Amino acid sequence: MDQKYRVKDFGLADIFECGQCFRWERAADGSYEGIAGAHPAKVVFEPSAEDRYAGLLTVTGFDREDPGDLSDFWSDYFDLGRDYGAIKAELSRRDEIIREAINFGEGIRLLDQDRWEALISFIISQNNNIPRIRKNIDGLSELFGEEAGEIGGRKYHSIPAPEKLASLTEEDLAPVRLGYRARYLIEAGRAISENGIGYLDEHLDDICGVGPKVASCISLFSMRRYDAFPIDTWVKQVMEKLYGITSKKEMAAFAEKTFGEYGGFAQQYLFYYIRETSACGEKHLAK
């Protein structure tokens, strides 16, 4: 069943390539196919003639079983209720330097992702590179997740549930090539299957394998903590380049002072900007 939305401040590449998610893939025509939680879908955006960041968004679901009405699910997922124009204007007003980054990623929106999916994804992301992160998540899902649907002959699987992960051994997970992260995933499975997903509200950083950066990503991308400002190697690069700040501590203080409750949005604009414009980013994308 198709869902159609009139959107603005919206760009598929900006949204899916700005570092917040790992399970969407660009097709030759610029549409994306992927899966959010247990919902596989094809996402098409047709920009208007006047504004390439405004137009018609069509989400076509390919759920294996009838999921019921997903119009609200996708609206929430793409954060369609938020006025990104206002956020961009406010950030630009607070800080002139970030304008360049915002101008570069005008179509970015913060996806409202599933907490369990975010927890697993960002544990896997540590000391890792994006192609391999994607590979790890796909492999984990294909081997141990539930079949969720099929798009054009390709089967999509959800990330295995906490109970499923808790039942596995590191040996079971060896084919996924997670390295030392396998143990962290199993322990996360145990923590959540025993205590429920609400455990993350108070104990996110008690989970083994979740340090400050990973916790910050999970908070921002799945717990609506929009003030979170994850500082990774890319953000370090861009803060040094644009602001001349060198220490992580100063970066955090600057972000809190300058971007405040919009830190997460600022982080996404900055991350995407440096990833897509730096020589390192170009090299990475070429592969």
Place this chain on the structure above:
DNA sequence: CGGCAGGCGGTTA
């Protein structure tokens, strides 16, 4: 071959 990729846990001072 060493270096590195969207860090973290553990140890040490």
Place this chain on the structure above:
DNA sequence: TAACCGCCTGCC
């Protein structure tokens, strides 16, 4: 509390 080190893996 801060600084440092080793780490699975895959690709340069």
